Amino acid sequence: MSLKDRITDDMKAAMRAKDSERLTTIRGLLAAIKQKEVDERVVVDDVGVVAIVDKLIKQRKDSISQFNAGGRPDLAEKEQLELQILEPYLPQRMSAEEVQAAVSAIVSELGAAGPGDMGRVMAAVKAQLAGKADMGLVSGAVKRALNP
Known part of the structure; x- marks a missing residue:
């Protein structure tokens, strides 16, 4: 159904x-x-x-x-x-740890480094995690991943 x-x-x-x-x-x-x-x-x-x-x-x-x-x-x-x-x-939401792991994998896959790649990473993350995770949490995880 x-x-x-x-x-x-x-x-x-x-x-x-x-x-x-x-x-x-x-x-x-x-x-x-x-x-x-x-x-x-x-x-x-x-x-x-x-x-x-x-x-x-x-x-x-x-x-x-x-x-x-x-x-x-x-x-x-x-x-x-x-x-x-x-x-x-809504489907079961991903935990903060799962979101962080998924974001880290996408960042390394794209070879992104620095805040300048935020848009490119967010586009990829949004395509993969849409509906599965809170996008506010995802945005924070992307910022942490791109700002060492």
């Missing part, structure tokens, strides 16, 4: 259970998937769905920090609930 089918089944289950928060969040996710399919005239596969979920999670995290800074814990709590609903759709 594809990830998109699983999300659709979860939406149906949320409808049956009358779980309005879960239903709203999942509908938003499916709308984002459909929007990408319509805009780019493609059928989104599991990798594309993971990228969309990752983007939505990043938006939720940004919103939570903004709402907390603005003194709106009620809205931050709502975003946190949506974050918890979206996270199970």
Whole structure:
């Protein structure tokens, strides 16, 4: 079963259970998937769905920090609930040690040295680790690998 089918089944289950928060969040996710399919005239596969979920999670995290800074814990709590609903759709994330090892391997493979190669290394790392690791963690690992 594809990830998109699983999300659709979860939406149906949320409808049956009358779980309005879960239903709203999942509908938003499916709308984002459909929007990408319509805009780019493609059928989104599991990798594309993971990228969309990752983007939505990043938006939720940004919103939570903004709402907390603005003194709106009620809205931050709502975003946190949506974050918890979206996270199970991501694959198991790599640990910091695994990310560091993968980045080190890519840096040595590319023969990169110094901060000037950051863009080239990030492009290679992003292609290999997209959806598997938190890109903020990856960026930090690349910086450490290129700055001895």
